[in-house]
Amino acid sequence: MERVAKGIAVVVQVAVIVIVVIWDIWAIVVAFAGGWLPVPWPWYTEGGIGFGLLWLFILAPAITAGAVTLVSWILGLIAAPFIAVANRR
Incomplete structure (x- = not known):
């Protein structure tokens, strides 16, 4: 059971990392x-070097950190009942 849980955790971590990297590259371009x-609200930009640098060094890291934190909380809430059942045995 523990090996299965670790395997699932690795798969989920890799999937989240791949999604975050694709999103970051897409947003920076x-x-x-x-x-x-690619944000939840409609945001069209004309682009440019200034906005690109602002996005690259300030906005993308902040949004990415918030999104990764939110996903980890959600995954933790989903996994908590399964961990409790596994530890009961």
Whole structure:
């Protein structure tokens, strides 16, 4: 049971990392080139070097940190009952 749980944890971690990396690259390219940013609210930008640098060094790290924290909390809440059942045995 413990090996299965560790395997699932690794798969979920890799999936989250891949999704975050793809999102970051997509958002940074759009910030420099212009277009619709991949955020939950509609945000169109003309792009440019200034906005690209702002996004690259300030906005993307802040949004990414918040999103990763939120996902880890959600996954922890989902996993908590399973961990409790596994520890009961």
